[in-house]
Amino acid sequence: MLTGTGITAGYRDPVVTDVSLTVQPGRTTGLAGPSGSGKSTVARVLALLHKPFSGTVEIDGETVTGFRFKATQRTKIGVLFQQPRLSVDPRFTLRQAIAEPLRGGDVTELADLVMLTGDLLDRRPHEVSDGQLQRACLARALALKPRYLICDEMTTMLDASTTAALVGVIRAYQRESGAGVLAISHDATLLARWADETVRLSAPLPR
């Protein structure tokens, strides 16, 4: 289980206060809330990318305290962001981008999983669409077989058919591996279909 308990986090000031949520193996937790309510901040805390002011993150029974964690805890969690172009080195081909966490090796199986075929793998980010690049990011996120996958507005830039395809790949991975997913989206219809349960953050406090 991936659990955040009593998370208070932000930047100069807190943007979320006392948020608790759980991602169960094999299940999908949705995270909803208006723009600015702190969804990405919570996602980054759970992905061990942002240190909370207070609260704990627990990964499969191990508590991360004082934000000290082992590399093996970090690699249990895969992350997919909204804008694939900001998360891929523009000099890499898609094949190299997918292979990055593996430090080389064959990516054919991963590429097949996300339906990236043939010459697309030898192109660089500026030569492919957002959807094709996000497929590569999903393959990269799955390369180390994460126990949990955090999808932060993963489909915002994509059309309905690419969204459905990527959600289908993630569901199949969950069935096969028992991984848990945290799905963040503005799209209530998508979350209603995708998530088993949804946590809703409230509107940000006026400053």
Ligand SMILES: Nc1ncnc2c1ncn2[C@@H]1O[C@H](COP(=O)(O)OP(=O)(O)OP(=O)(O)O)[C@@H](O)[C@H]1O
């Ligand atoms: N790196 C940062 N430094 C300072 N403030 C930040 C930073 N990142 C986010 N914020 C602020 O924290 C608040 C919450 O942002 P966050 O991105 O977590 O919300 P969100 O619910 O994901 O929003 P959206 O749905 O618009 O992506 C916002 O007021 C935002 O301006």
